[in-house]
Amino acid sequence: MSASRIGNHRRPVSSQAAVTRPRLRKGPQPHAAPRRSPTAVANPFVRRVGAVLIVLLALGVGTVAGLAAANLAPFRTSAAPATSAAPSATAAATAAASQPVAATPGPTPTPSPTPVPTPILVPAPLDGVMVAPTVAARRPIAVMIDDLGPARPQSGFNSASVVWHAPAEGGIPRYMLMFQETEPGLVGPVRSSRYYYIAWAAEWRSVYVHAGGSPQALTTLRLKGQGQYVYNVDDFRYEGVYLWRLRTRSSPHNVYTDGPNLYKLAKVVHGRDAAQPPAPVWSFAPDAPYVSRPSGGTIDVGYLANHIHYDYDRSSNTYLRGVSGEPKEIDAATGQRVAPKNVVIMLVHFGPLNDGHPNKKRLEADLIGKGTAYIATNGQTTKGTWRKDGVTKPTLFFDAAGKPVTLTVGQTFIQVLQTGSRVAIKAGKLPFAPPPRTMQPL
Numbered sequence: 001m002s003a004s005r006i007g008n009h010r011r012p013v014s015s016q017a018a019v020t021r022p023r024l025r026k027g028p029q030p031h032a033a034p035r036r037s038p039t040a041v042a043n044p045f046v047r048r049v050g051a052v053l054i055v056l057l058a059l060g061v062g063t064v065a066g067l068a069a070a071n072l073a074p075f076r077t078s079a080a081p082a083t084s085a086a087p088s089a090t091a092a093a094t095a096a097a098s099q100p101v102a103a104t105p106g107p108t109p110t111p112s113p114t115p116v117p118t119p120i121l122v123p124a125p126l127d128g129v130m131v132a133p134t135v136a137a138r139r140p141i142a143v144m145i146d147d148l149g150p151a152r153p154q155s156g157f158n159s160a161s162v163v164w165h166a167p168a169e170g171g172i173p174r175y176m177l178m179f180q181e182t183e184p185g186l187v188g189p190v191r192s193s194r195y196y197y198i199a200w201a202a203e204w205r206s207v208y209v210h211a212g213g214s215p216q217a218l219t220t221l222r223l224k225g226q227g228q229y230v231y232n233v234d235d236f237r238y239e240g241v242y243l244w245r246l247r248t249r250s251s252p253h254n255v256y257t258d259g260p261n262l263y264k265l266a267k268v269v270h271g272r273d274a275a276q277p278p279a280p281v282w283s284f285a286p287d288a289p290y291v292s293r294p295s296g297g298t299i300d301v302g303y304l305a306n307h308i309h310y311d312y313d314r315s316s317n318t319y320l321r322g323v324s325g326e327p328k329e330i331d332a333a334t335g336q337r338v339a340p341k342n343v344v345i346m347l348v349h350f351g352p353l354n355d356g357h358p359n360k361k362r363l364e365a366d367l368i369g370k371g372t373a374y375i376a377t378n379g380q381t382t383k384g385t386w387r388k389d390g391v392t393k394p395t396l397f398f399d400a401a402g403k404p405v406t407l408t409v410g411q412t413f414i415q416v417l418q419t420g421s422r423v424a425i426k427a428g429k430l431p432f433a434p435p436p437r438t439m440q441p442l
Helices: 015-020 044-075 089-098 195-204 215-224 259-268
Strands: 002-006 009-013 141-145 162-169 172-179 207-210 231-234 255-258 283-285 298-303 306-313 318-323 342-348 350-352 363-365 369-377 380-388 396-398 406-408 412-418 423-426
Touching: 141 195, 141 259, 162 195, 162 363, 172 195, 195 215, 195 363, 207 259, 215 231, 231 259, 255 259, 298 342, 298 412, 369 396, 369 406, 369 423
Parallel strands: 141 207, 162 412, 207 231, 283 406, 342 412
Antiparallel strands: 002 009, 141 172, 162 172, 298 306, 298 423, 306 318, 342 369, 350 363, 369 380, 380 396
């Protein structure tokens, strides 16, 4: 064991290291290149160049790290404390790497749409059409309409839920249009009142619009026209504000109004809407399937001054209406054909009204009680009865077995005729139905 000196200390050296360490021969060796150790190649010049390259490489890495730190600075959750002197490149890189980096914000999620609640619908009390509860609670408005030749074509038919048509004087009929869920356009010509029309309007305590009337009707309206029977609206009081006269029509067939003014009048006379929608007094059902409807079919009824004709239309499930001088009756307000879903014929006893004016030939009707009725809907007509138990009680319709009839959802025309009047009903042709098959035993 030999020893080498490091400083003033001795360090033992293994004998194996001493044996394997090569010894250099003195003098040149002509036949072989001198064998050098790996460290001997790196002469002083090479060592200096290597050192410079190492320094430059360190500086480059620091610069890149500094730039990266600067680019990441806006995303740091907290700023690094400022220093009085610029840090070295390596220190800047280290500091940048040590700072927390906020995650890149993703796209803002789109909020889910708020679900729209399904609207609540209820049947309108006069025709069974499904409407909002506030619409079904509206106070019905009844308007008396002229039916003389100079008054045609009238306005407002197609917006009415129910149309009453009955004799007024001397066999000349008159209409009463009842509006509820539909706000009409132009309505008219407005004419005078009769007591039995008041009784039909009183079934709903309607706002009742007219232009004068018989002494019997005007007395009733003065006593019962503040909501007891109806809410009275006389043209003679409100004309020029809510009703007016058309210059294109001759008097007295030129008094008109419209939907917005009718609803204003309802407020003026305190005909407020109901708190809750009243229940329908008639039963309604959807249209019968097309395959079960008949083809064709007609209804004819007559008054002394007007003949009414209906053609059943299978495709629309309506009764196309025609009158004297107007085979295809239209609503002047809409230009559309008048075509109700249901037609009811009531036979009622009428007699002269003893009101001191026999020359007027006014009538009164026995409408409290019952009588014969024909109810046409879905192309088929049923003979039954009508019944009304009081002035404010509803007019009801029953089949031959005494059961309440079911009408089709939509408009109803009620033709009120003198008992004994001719009614002609021609049934349509029912679709062919093959006989049911019978299973034979095996």
